[in-house]
Amino acid sequence: MQEDFLHYIWKYKAFDSANLKTTNGQPIVIKNLGQHNFNSGPDFFNSQLIIAEQLWAGNVEIHLKSSDWYVHNHERDKAYDNVILHVVWEHDSDIFRKDNTLIPTLELKPYVDVSLLYNYKSLIKSKSWINCEKDFGDVDDFTLNNWLERLYFERLQRKSNSINELLRQSQNNWESVLFKLLLKNFGLNVNSEAMLSLGKSIDYSIIRKVRNNCQDFEALLFGQAGLLEVDSEELYVANLKERYTFLKHKYQLTNQGVIPLQFFRLRPPNFPTIRLSQVVNLYNIEDNLFSKIISLQKKDDFYCLFKVGVTDYWKSHYTFSKESTSSNKLLTKSFIDLLIINTIIPIKFAYANSQGKFIEEELLSIIKSLNVEKNSVVDKFFKLRTFDHNACNSQSLLQLKQEYCDKNKCLQCAIGNNLITKN
Known part of the structure; x- marks a missing residue:
């Protein structure tokens, strides 16, 4: 007890x-x-x-x-x-x-009632992957679906809290927040914090000034990330070094506190050099990125918006001085899906909240149009019962596992309540 x-x-x-x-x-x-x-x-x-x-x-x-x-x-x-x-x-x-x-x-x-006590003890004393694993499939669809939808917005609110902190640090500059979030999520799990630290090291006013010149922009990002500390005789690399030295002096930049980027165990398309070049190209092509993101409402619109590749040098490189087969290295739809899940929807949600607007139905329409995410937690839940194969459910199940199952918060969970009160 x-x-x-x-x-x-x-x-x-x-x-x-x-x-x-x-x-x-x-x-x-x-x-x-x-x-x-x-x-x-x-x-x-x-x-x-x-x-x-x-x-x-x-x-x-x-x-x-x-x-x-x-x-x-x-x-x-x-x-x-x-x-x-x-x-x-x-x-x-x-x-x-x-x-x-x-x-x-x-x-x-x-x-x-003794049955309530019995159900509670049976649930809490379970040694399964999650406490309700053996009974999870018995919960009625209405209870489960409503709870999962609520969990999704709980997860969005948690992400919104992080966005609001970035907003505070950026003096309420939404463009600056978007830039930092995009950098973070272009880094995926391995480099997310390193890319975020890179974004925080540069005032967004500087980004505005260099975004229309790809080499200046790349020099700024690669230099701040410490990626220009390489031995190379290539003219492109020499130009980047020269431009970064000028920009660093002009804007009194320091990269102290920037976390080193990792290449180890990453597939070449996910190398930070490629992801940074894609960010540069995105901002070079799109002048009003934040406004466009706020206005767009459909998955296919975001696929068009993020249909960008790398700058010329990186079409034939994954790292400095080592040539590869030339390709545009466009962002894949699966990668754009991750951007929509982790950047686009959270910032739309946070911005709408700041304006006193309710766009929950719009956000649900977008997230439910995306394919379910593949990871071990979601896969295990899908073995316990059938779900609709969309990203809303995968996000909700991650929230369920991390914030309720792992913390034994069955009493605060609609699924736990359902099982405790059953006859």
Whole structure:
């Protein structure tokens, strides 16, 4: 038994409330269970109860045992002076206020259905990949689909919080935030933080000034990333070094704090040299990238927007001084899908929130039009039951696993609630 389970029982009134009585026999009628408090202080605020025909308004504290009140030193804390009911699983001691008046106590154990307790214990004690693995397929589609949709927007909100922090650091410059996010997600998992640190090392006002000159732009990014520290006699490399030296002096740049980019275990199309050149080309072609992203609403429109490749030198190179078969190295649709999932939709969501607009249906339409992501977590969920093969479900399942399953938050999960309350 965990105290969180008692919070759950009280919050959702998962007990027989028809004939409640305190431990000394006084009848209790619940008018308002109160608001769940997740911070310090009593567990539920602003509860309303009728105890022995007297209406009380105040707070409710919950413990496994009555004596836990003294174990937690609540008798010394003024925050607990307004507790009107002490809810416990097992009553083992009377509890008194500072003025020696008795705090009414409700022992929940006799009022809780044994099947609820059995289902809870079975779920929490599971040793499976996720607690509900053996019963996951039994949850009804309505409950599951509604929960997954809510989880998707939880995930979006979490990403939005990171965007808002970047916005604060950029003095509310959305173009600057977009540039940093794109760099981060062009780096994929291996180089995401390194690419983000690169973006943070350059004020966006400088990007505006160099974006229309591809060699200046490449010199700036490659130089700041430390990629120009190579021995090469190629004219292109020499030009980049010369241009970067000029730009570094002109704009008083420093790359201290920029995380080194990695090439190890990456396929050549994902080399940071290629990804940076694609970013340069994208910004060289598109003048109002942020405005276009905010205005576009369909997957195919984003495929057109991001149909870019590399600059001339990188058509025949993956690294400096080593030639390869020439190709445009266009962004693939699968890569653009990742940009839509991790950059486009989150920034559209954050921007809409900042404007007081609700575009949830638009975002759902976009994310559900994308193919499901392939990774081990999503694959395991798909083995437990069938889902629609779209990116909304894969994002939601990742949120479910990371924020609920891995943290044993079954009581805060609609799937866990469904399984706990089943007959």
